Amino acid sequence: MPVPADAASGVADGVPNQSAAAKPVVRLDDVRRHFGTTPALDGISLTVAKGEILGLIGRSGAGKSTLIRCLNGLERPDSGVIEIEGSDIVGLSEEQLQPLRRRIGMIFQHFNLLSAKTVEDNVALPLKIAGWDRAKRLARARELLDLVGLTDKARAYPRALSGGQKQRVGIARALAANPALILSDEATSALDPETTGSILALLKDINARLGVTILLITHEMEVVRQVADRVAVIDKGRIVEEGPVWSVFSRPEADTTKALLSGVRASLPRHVAARLAPSATARGEMIVSIDITGPQAATLLPGLATEIAGWRLIHGGVETIQERPVGRFFLALPVSSLATLQAHLVPSGAHLEVLGHVADDV
Structure with missing residues (x-):
């Protein structure tokens, strides 16, 4: 539609x-x-x-x-x-x-359906309160039950429904009065x-x-x-x-x-985070995070391969949010590469953060 x-x-x-x-x-x-x-x-x-x-x-x-x-x-x-x-x-x-x-329509966490009323009567309840006659409010209820995919449950009672079906009834009820x-x-x-x-x-x-x-x-x-x-x-x-x-x-x-x-966004693995130190060591590596959005998120790492030697991907990747590529990467690389990395990231608008240093490979 x-x-x-x-x-x-x-x-x-x-x-x-x-x-x-x-x-x-x-x-x-x-x-x-x-x-x-x-x-x-x-x-x-x-x-x-x-x-x-x-x-x-x-x-x-x-x-x-x-x-x-x-x-x-x-x-x-x-x-x-x-x-x-x-x-x-x-x-x-x-x-x-x-x-x-x-x-204003309300959808509740625990559905708030009336157990003694049928599904169609639950959906039609706001219209009953508003003074609609029974035929019109039931016609509206059936229209909305069709919208939420519960046409066959109109005469059922809430106890016969799954949690998802109860919430669909709640959504239909919230829409009853337009x-x-x-x-x-x-x-x-x-x-x-x-x-x-x-x-x-x-x-x-x-x-x-x-x-x-x-x-x-x-x-x-x-x-x-x-x-x-x-x-x-x-x-x-x-x-x-x-x-x-x-x-x-x-x-x-x-x-x-x-x-x-923290639960839905890539983060530095715990075993790496536990080894981070604030200062570089002679043979150690720098750990950085890079946040980047847009088409360049997918080409960031291949581009780095031609400009910086010795970097490694520890964790991260690219996901799509609201049809936009969103990248988050955690890299290990030589401390001497920082200036080159910063210059590489400037055109893309990426955000770089130095998280710390590790003494050897992680």
């Missing part, structure tokens, strides 16, 4: 274009929320463009849950602006929040890796087909890598880093981001 024009124009190369960025679905400005003297949100400013998938990632206790509760009006910030489709929700009464909440924004709160944390992959593929497909904006709250960098256009990293109630996924994955700057990426 063709991608709607408004969805296709919202994000380019992982960065919202000016038109989309001018009218974000979500805009937060200096949002603060304290519990006693503890800041849960400490000056959060963030936008989510129309049609974008933004991954908000952080450790437990970083402020993710408080932020999502502020976005759907379940928690009131102490100060700051929270706009959903241009409307500031901070000062709204509970009655005034109701129509706005219908513009929301402008989907909030996904750790939606894949309770699923196995294979099922997680299928759910993320479904979310990506729905985003492309319907142009719906998605904010993914997660602690899993692999989830962000697979589905998000952009990532924001939250730590101790603050956004410490944000940018296109390929950019943040290729060269993380914040210590929190580096720690979160």
Whole structure:
């Protein structure tokens, strides 16, 4: 199915274009929320463009849950602006929040399905609350069950479904009222890796087909890598880093981001790291890391072979993130080769870091 024009124009190369960025679905400005003297949100400013998938990632206790509760009006910030489709929700009464909440769909970690209702009735529940008659809401529910691949489960009950199927029902329910924004709160944390992959593929497909904006709250960098256009990293109630996924994955700057990426990004083997020394020895080698993006990532090592003698690849390689080659290499080479290596890397924009020295071959 063709991608709607408004969805296709919202994000380019992982960065919202000016038109989309001018009218974000979500805009937060200096949002603060304290519990006693503890800041849960400490000056959060963030936008989510129309049609974008933004991954908000952080450790437990970083402020993710408080932020999502502020976005759907379940928690009131102490100060700051929270706009959903241009409307500031901070000062709204509970009655005034109701129509706005219908513009926000929620996907939960543990599905939150009603066990006594059929699958189609679970999907149709938001429409029942909104006052739709039964025939129309069931027709809409069946349309959405077809979208998520569960047409044959309409009359089943949640107890008969697998975890992945339950989450597909949750996604269908979140879409019931044609929301402008989907909030996904750790939606894949309770699923196995294979099922997680299928759910993320479904979310990506729905985003492309319907142009719906998605904010993914997660602690899993692999989830962000697979589905998000952009990532924001939250730590101790603050956004410490944000940018296109390929950019943040290729060269993380914040210590929190580096720690979160440690499980999905190539790193120096432990047996080498354990032998690193700060100073060179007469017969030793220098250990360096190289981060590089773009087509030149695939040609970096062959190019080095013609200019530098005696280097060796210890670890690393090239992967594709958001259709961009992203390379990370760990090399051992003679200390005398550093200047030549630096000159070779300048045209490519690669980032070079000297990690230390080893006394002999590793």
